[in-house]
Amino acid sequence: MAIYGTALLSICVIIGTIAGKLLGRLLGMDANVGGVGIAMILLIFTTHRLRKSGRLGPQDETGIAYWNAIYIPIVVAIAATQNVRAALHGGTAAILAGILAVVVCFALVPAITRIGGTAPPRR
């Protein structure tokens, strides 16, 4: 049933977020450090396991697949709720700092991708 998949996804998000907040507290701040990443790794492992033992069928997985598919509309909603006005009214210093940070980090992507291994295969 679809709800099994959605429940599994939700449990992973809750556990990941708790772990992220605990990690934040351990580092002395009120922030969620890597909660989403932890939840993702949890979900990858549990679905892998459950699928292997036959306890997660295709019907159950539709409950996760829906949220995966609804991702782009959610990103559109995120974009539509950004404070664009503040960004554009922020003044030259703010705009320049933002632009330069993006440009330099874009440029670093190929350099760091090459670290720690051969060139990745093209998909």
Added chain:
Amino acid sequence: MADLIESLLVQYSLVTAFAVVGITVWISYVLSARLTRGRIHGSAIAIFLGLVFAYLAGEFAPGPDGGFLHGEKGVADIPALAGIGMLGGAMLRDLAIVATAMGVRMEELRNTGLCGLISLLAGVLVSFAIGAAVAFAFGYRDAVSMTTIGGGAATYIVGPVTGAALGASSEVMALSVAAGLVKSILVMIATPFVAKSIGLDNPRSALVFGGLLGTTSGVAGGLAATDPKLVPYGAMTATFYTGIGCLLGPSVIFFIIRQFA
């Protein structure tokens, strides 16, 4: 009649949000196919439209006293569209981002740990350095202001968290948030256009991309508009960025900047 419709839209705000966002996405895909022959991805156009709506709402949403509200939440400042704030809020965002992990292949995650860590540290340090340098160039020459604006160049959360910890002025805090917003918006818009030239076409480079840029919304939007298959890899590293920035900003990085300022 109009008041009946509006009160329904407000009451059913999340349902309204699904309808409005769905129509926006549909229009964007039609525009993508008709005007650009698919060259600009439909989701890139949808994200851009979302940002335009957010700007218009920020500028012109009506306030309580007959003037403009000038709110902070984009279209969610309009009562009938408040559900878009929930759809784009942290809870459903995290749920959907984690769900994208279903498309992750385990073997692609192996041997990426070092890459991810280096990209995170490089991303945070470089952003702080650039923000601090720009702050210096514009006359904000004390270490607290430079570090705070540097934090904004990391993300719009790192900036104010750093500023609050260091006791920055509210003018500097506002600047730092604005810098972070500019970064996040620019990443959403520009990523699909530069993807090819920076080799952003495989899981490893997406992982590095997430760690370097760090803004969760920007990375999520930018990768979605480039290739949705890359989203989980970028999101996985980006989720650590803000935390690391908040940790290093008011401590190690402030200390380093104080040596120079």
